[in-house]
């Protein structure tokens with residue numbers, strides 16, 4: 001049986017997704033199909049925010065995060081490493097903890113350095129780090145949701161560009177955009193007081209969250225009919 005432990009790392013979660021969904025993903029889903037699923041559940045999470053339905057936001061946020069991992073797996077990207085390079089306990093844009101982008105009207109990305117001795121260990125530690133960099137009291141739930149939507153669009157654009165031209169700088173940009181999306185998943189979770197590690201552990205406690213098989217045996221008609 002495969003499961004995600006609430007004390008696990010982001011890399012553990014990515015590995016869990018590979019073990020449960022790697023086989024059906026590779027056989028049945030093009031990267032565009034993976035992207036469509038990530039978008040589908042992200043948009044449902046936003047619908048949850050619009051309707052003030054915290055449970056709807058939560059389950060769809062978890063599922064969109066799992067499709068993000070499927071895309072990282074497909075592209076052979078270690079997402080935890082990329083998140084850390086992008087957000088080494090400071091804002092990726094202004095380089096400050098907490099972020100001062102808005103107050104300082106930062107309009108140019110600073111060059112940031114990483115200090116590996118302070119790297120968070122668990123997925124829960126990463127969520128705490130994001131709460132410190134981007135305090136949730138500074139934004140509404142809707143603002144956190146709009147930012148997630150913005151990053152979803154940038155992930156799509158980065159995949160489109162990289163698969164079009166295969167340039168190394170576009171691959172770097174894809175890694176950054178996947179990391180930015182992940183940062184916004186943590187952002188929405190912090191705004192709504194969702195303990196992501198705990199909820200992922202509860203949802204992914206026994207193989208696939210829907211069919212409970214290893215590897216997942218959900219057929220396409222069930223995936224498209226999935227209500228959440």
Ligand SMILES: [Zn+2]
Pocket residue numbers: 091092093094095096099100101102106
């Ligand atoms: Zn900033």
Ligand SMILES: [Zn+2]
Pocket residue numbers: 208209210211212213216217218
């Ligand atoms: Zn399944």
